Amino acid sequence: GPREDLHMLFDLVLNHVPAPRQLAHQDDDFRMLATTLGSDPFIGRLLTGRGESGKLKVGASVQALSRIGQKIEQFRVSKILAFRGLAQAEIEEAQAGDIVSLAGMTKATVADTICDLAVDEPLDAQPNDPPTITVNFGINDSPLAGRDGKKVQSRVIRERLMKEAESNVAIKIADTPGGEAFEVSGRGELQMGVLIENMRREGFELSISRPQVIMKEEDGVTMEPVEEATIDVDDEYSGAVIEKLTSTRKGELVEMKPAGVGKTRIIAHVPSRGLIGYHGEFLTDTRGTGVLNRVFHGWTPHKGPIPGRRAGVLISMENGEAVAYALWNLEERGKMFVEPQEKVYTGMIIGEHSRENDLEVNPLKGKKLTNVRASGSDEAVRLTPITRMSLEQAIAYINDDELVEVTPNAIRLRKRHLDPHERKRAARAEG
Known part of the structure; x- marks a missing residue:
């Protein structure tokens, strides 16, 4: 008949699954490999793992050794928590x-x-992947700052980032000169996107810089991080994916093999720079059916420039609300990112220019009204639907002189220097 509970399964486990092999080493010195990092508001930093040998009591003095046997610290165990x-x-x-x-x-x-x-x-352990990109998290200093979020001061942002670093082993936080922004290092723009998304839902307002890849010098040669991308796609899209990865994004194809009916597995080594902004493109190229996994592979000599965004942007030269008639007139100049009645400000990016240079435009310009009427000339303004970017797309889209303004209700693109004269000065200084 039907079984009432899981007793039989538990009995089977008890009778047939062997006891932990570590029990044989109970009388040796205590050793445990830390496998996860956590934090508790009352206890502080927590490391979780399985005891490999020996016994440990609360209050005992122990030490932490790195993978290569270096002593990191000596401490007293204040609490031991077990899972029940x-x-x-x-x-x-x-x-x-x-x-x-x-x-x-x-x-x-x-x-x-x-x-x-x-x-x-020390016990054998897999090394932690090093951070490959850094992003600057700054205070939101746009004219619309403080309207959506309540957490806007740099002190509050710093506290939140430090709290994240306590429980997230992949993230490193550093202060920048001036203290207005914080350098956050992590493993990719997707991970940064998750952190920023969590923060904006908690009520933070931030300005985010373009991700920069972490380089290092070795014997006078600049080395950059390379990731191993493992991709599963339908056969028909494999050509497009390989072409993108190996030509513009400077990747090297390592392996390509069938992976089941109608599927291909591609393994490539691609510089981290080449993977910034690629995920969205990859989903477009594979009609949303591809799967992309990436893991840190190693370091390689710098592979030269990787082309970024080629088009310029349309920059608002006024503060106020965008007008449908003005946006309609600007459509021949490029692709719009804002809708009518949306708030804009001087220095905000409201669209993508169809040419390579940036263009300052006025999205507030209304139609000149006259008392002359002609049949057909007063048709309703029909606007092309706008492109709304996701957070990851916006971070990958901007150039070095631009920022993403993130608030609980909006994601806006803007120039780092809102004033056009300051922009010219900064461009000359870099030039």
């Missing part, structure tokens, strides 16, 4: 085989070994 069902409960002693969270450390992180003071051999 879905909750965590405090326990007095952990033994080999237990999965526990430890509190008390300040510097130790994922892939470090927490062990007795007598131990000098």
